[in-house]
Amino acid sequence: MGLTKRFRSRTAVDGATLSIPAGTVTGLVGPNGAGKTTLLAMLLGLVRPTSGTASVLGEPVSRPARYLPKVGSLIETPAFHPAVGGRDNLRALAALTGQPPTDLDDLIDLVGLAGRGNDPVGSYSLGMKQRLGIAAALLGDPELVILDEPTNGLDPVGMADVRDIVTTIAARGATVIVSSHLLSELEQMCDWLVILRLGGLLYEGPASGFTDGGAVLRAVPADPAGIAELSRIAVGFGLPVTDDGDGLRIDVAGAEDPCQVAATLNERAHGHGIILRELHIRRPDLQSRYLELVAS
C-alpha cells in the first residue's frame, strides 16, 4: 500500500498500491528507470521503503526473514564461479544458503542445460548463464519466484527459452513475477500485468484486460466472385463488416469468442461452396497500447 522509495530527491517508486494474485505469472513492465528493480528489491527486503507497506506471502516486507525462505529470485547478474561446473555452482549455492535438498538434475533439465551441467560456467554463453541464474532462483522449490529482466541481452531464441521456463515454473505451481522493459516479451506468458512509469503505477490488472478486446477477423475467398455471398453470411452474425476489395474485415470486438466466429464463418462459407484462402484474427497490439500509455 502506497509503497514509496526515494533516493535523495529522486523518487524511484511513487506510492505504488498493488495486489499480485497468487498462482499467476505477473509481468512488471516499464521503460528504463521506471522503478521495476527498486520495487522488486523492496519486495525482497533488499531495499527499505521510504514509506508505505507491502506484504509478501502474507508477511510484511519489514520482516523478510519470515518469507524469504519461500522466495527465489534473480536480480542483477548472478555471480557464479567461472572455473566450476554449473551443477557444482548450484550445489555450492544451495549449501551456502541452506536450501533444502533439491533435485539438481531435474533443475538443470528444466532450464535446458542438460548435457552442459558439468561444463565450467566460464564456458557458458550469456543465455546459458542466465538460465543457470534462473536455476539458482529455483533452488529449494520456492513458492514465489522473482526474475528481474531475465531476458536482458538475450537473442530471440534465448528469450523464447526463458518464456518456456517461466511457463513451466508456473505450471508446477509457483507464483512468478518477471520484469522487462518490453511488453512484447512478457505478453505471451503473463496473466497479470503491472505497468510502471517514473515510479508511478499506470496499469494493474489481468493481461487480457489491458486492451479490452478489439479483435478483427479477416476473411478472403479464394475466388473473388464469392465476396458478396461471404459478406451476406458475415452480416448475418450481426457484426460490422467492411469489404476492403480483396476480402472482408469483420469487427469481432463485441463477440464472445472471435475463434468461434471464425469457425462458424468458415463452416457456413464452405456450406455455400466458398473456399477461404485466408482467415485470421488480428488481436489488438499490446505493444502499441503500452507505448501510447507510457508516452502519455
Ligand SMILES: Nc1ncnc2c1ncn2[C@@H]1O[C@H](COP(=O)(O)OP(=O)(O)OP(=O)(O)O)[C@@H](O)[C@H]1O
Ligand atoms: N541506489 C540508488 N541510488 C540512487 N538512485 C537510484 C538507486 N537505485 C535506483 N535509483 C534510481 O531510481 C530510478 C528507478 O530505477 P530502477 O533501477 O528501479 O528502474 P528500472 O525500471 O529497474 O530500470 P531498468 O529497466 O533500467 O533496469 C532511476 O531513476 C534510478 O536512477
